[in-house]
Amino acid sequence: MDHQPAHFLLPSDPRTFGFFVDGKIVEAGARPYFERHSPGHGVAVTRIPKCTKEDLDLAVAAARRAFEDGRWSRIPSVERASVLLRAAQIIRRRAEEIALWETLENGKPISQARAEIDGCVGIFEYAAGAARALHGDAFNNLGDRLFGLVTREPIGVVGLITPWNFPFLILCERVPFILAAGCTIVAKPSEVTSATTLILAEVLAEAGLPAGCYNVVTGSGSTIGQAMTEHMDVDMLSFTGSTSVGRRCVQAATGNFKKLGLELGGKNPQIVFADADLEDAADGVAFGIGFNTGQCCVSGSRLIVERSVARAFEEMVTAKFAKVKVGDPLDPATQVGAITTAAQNETIMTYIAKGRAEGARLVCGGEQLDFGHGHYIAPTLFGDVSADMAIARDEIFGPVLSVMPFDTIEEAIAIANDTVYGLAASVWSKNIDKALTVARRVRAGRFWINTTLAGGPELPLGGFKQSGWGREAGIYGVEEYTQIKSVHIELGKREPWVS
Structure with missing residues (x-):
């Protein structure tokens, strides 16, 4: 078994991050930090703020304002697609940096991290096209007097909880599709692998995503994650993690009957x-x-x-x-x-x-x-x-x-x-x-x-039975973050009910 250390890539001091709300980095201030040590080396690599429930409330409020005023949800899809394409270009430019932080916090091989980041570029590019392909339907079979439309509308504010095993890849299998649908996001990464989720905030801001459309609140699952699942102003929760925690998400989501997308465990x-x-x-x-x-x-x-x-x-x-x-x-x-x-x-x-x-x-x-x-x-x-x-x-x-x-x-x-x-x-x-x-x-x-773990963003991801609800990626992954509305249009003069 080979072991060839590459210590020149290890930081001499841990990188200190803030969190990200309403288009701005928020410094930790008096908040305590998680200090993350590289699982492959035992060296401190990052310091991440332990946010509060009040921080989460501010992030949700920012996402709500951004959604309701239409700065993202009501612009033409070609404009959303342009932002996603610019984000893909920036990820490609910063790929080596993102891969390094992914490896330092997660412990996965750097070659694997590089391949994953390259795949994430493709996901953003695909989602840009999906934003423009999203459409509704028309019903011309209701008789001469009635015409029917089915529209897809963004569901609103999406809470996104991601795990530590693929911090950037799983994030990118969700974020561009949520944005393509016109929704806004409050993301909560795992407390042990938060760096690349925060780096994506920088990427999206540079790409032109309006303030408030992507927010990152860092902290533990038991505090920030639980509060997000219970939050009355989060319209949908996307959670990736264990089936046991997914079950708790189902219970917590009943407060406002928020929609859930769950990718859970497997014994494949x-x-x-x-x-x-x-x-x-x-x-x-x-x-x-x-x-x-x-x-x-x-x-x-x-x-x-x-x-x-x-x-x-x-x-x-x-x-x-x-x-x-x-x-x-x-x-x-x-x-x-x-x-x-x-x-x-x-x-x-x-x-x-x-x-x-x-x-x-x-x-x-x-x-x-x-x-x-x-x-x-x-x-x-x-x-x-x-x-x-x-x-x-x-x-x-x-x-x-x-x-x-x-x-x-x-x-x-x-x-x-x-x-x-x-x-x-x-x-x-x-x-x-x-x-x-x-x-x-x-x-x-x-x-x-005759293969395994193969594929791309064109095909959906998700499970049967206790492996989860809903689908991510593909056009199905954009549709997952929409609501369907039926519109009935009557033509001509109404036949009176009261004559």
């Missing part, structure tokens, strides 16, 4: 048939669980493999894991970086211990890697996993893969669907009939055939 199957290109499948399976150190809601954490090739395929995946470069996130050669928080590191190691205790066979990995600082876990593979084990049922959110064999296509589908989640799934087979049958019957919002 990767189904491998004997007729697959097994070399491709082994590489894809390793990538599907190793990407972002498995801290990914669409990670393929259940390997459902045809029994006739199960042992041989285990060996192929083990060989792939042995070649994965785990190490310093700032080293461009690193493929798997650091675990983002000490708490998550402990959670993963606890599940590995549970897997052993419950009788699963540890094929490889399972240990903490010691590089002198930071949290690192070797990619881990368990065999002989049964459906009742914790490692087969719970979202671990780490590089831990469980092997579950099957004999028939019906059994593979049944195992894949035997979960409360339904976020994503993959199937590997060269038989298109078989692959499409599985794709149609496995209950998941995203599905990959």
